[in-house]
Amino acid sequence: MLMTSSFAFAETSSKSSFASTVYDPVKTELVLNLVVTCTDPIRPGPNAASKDGERSEIWPIIGGRFDGPGIHGTVEAGGADLPVLRPDGVEVVDAFYRLKTDDGQIIIIHNKGLAYPIKNGQDYKYRLSPEFIAPKGKYDWLNKSIFVATLVYPVPKGMELARGPHQNDRLIQVLRLN
Template sequence: MPNRDTTQPDRRTLLLAGAGLALAGSAAAEEAPGGLTDLPLVPPRTEFVYEAVVEIAPLVPLGDSPLGERRIVPITGGRFQGPRIRGTVLPGGADRQLVRKDGVRQLDALYEMKAEDGAILTVRNQVLIDPGRDGAPDYRYSTIAVTAPEGPHAWLNRLVLVGTLHSLRPAQAAVLVRAFRLA
C-alpha cells in the first residue's frame, strides 16, 4: 500500500523539470556536434592539387532511359598543372552523362593525363550538378580518383580528391576541373 504522507510533485514541477532536462540535453548537443560522441567535430581542410583544362567535342545524345536522358561528351585533349605535377590531357576519354528527371546531371568522366615525365595517370571524375533554383548558383562538385603508376606520382594514389567543374564556353570548347586533396 502506497504511503499517502509522501508529497507528490504537482504538474508545474514536472513540466519545469522536463524543460530543464530538455535544455541540458540541447546544451550537451551543442558541445558535441552530431550528439553521438564527445569527440570534437573537425571538418576536413582542402589543399589544391591541380587544375585541368579538358577540351571536349560536341555532346552526343544516347537516348532516354528509365533514369533520364543519357549522353556522352568525347574528351579531345587539354592540359593540366599543379604545384607538384603538370602535363597534357590525352584524347580518347569521355564524359558519360545522365540528366535525371529532376534536372540534376550526373557526370562520369574517364580519361588519361600524361605527366611531363611521360607517366600516364588515369582519372575518374564523378560530378553532380544541381541547377540553381530561385536565383541560387549551380551546385557542381565531384569526387576524383587518380590512378598513377609506381614512381614519382604514386602519391596521387593515396589521396581523396574532391573537385569543382566550370564550363569555359563560349570562349573555348572545354571545361575547367580543379582538384583538391582532403587534408
C-alpha cells in the same frame, strides 16, 4: 547490458552539441587545374533512356592540359563524359579519361559528381569527386588521397585551349582533403 550502454550514449549525445562540433577539421589544398577540351556532344540516338534518367549526350574528350605543384602534363584524347540527367533536373557527371605527365607517366582519372541548376535554371554548379589510378613512385600520392573538385564552364579568359567552333573547354580544379 549492451542495450543499456547504447541507450546511455544516445541520451548523452542528444543533450550535447554533437552535431555542431567538428572534432577533426578537414582542410583542402589545390593540387591540380585541368583544362579539359571536348568536342560538341554526340547524341546516342533513340536509346537515351537509362534506369536512372536520360543519357542524351556523350561529350568526347579530345585533349587538354593540367598543372599543379610538381605535376604537369596533357589530357589525352580518347576519354568521354557520359552524363545522366535525372528526373529531378540534377545531372550526374561520369567522366573517364587519361592524363600524361610531362615525364611520360599515364594517370587515369574517373571523375564523378553532380551538376545542379542554379539561378535561372540554365546555369549549373558542378561538384565532383575524382579518383585517380597512378603509377607507384612520384605520383603515388594520387592513389592515397581523397579529392573533391569543381568544374567551371566556360573557362576563365586566358585559359582557353579549344581551337575550333565545335570544341569547348571546362576548368576542373582538384582539391585534396587533408
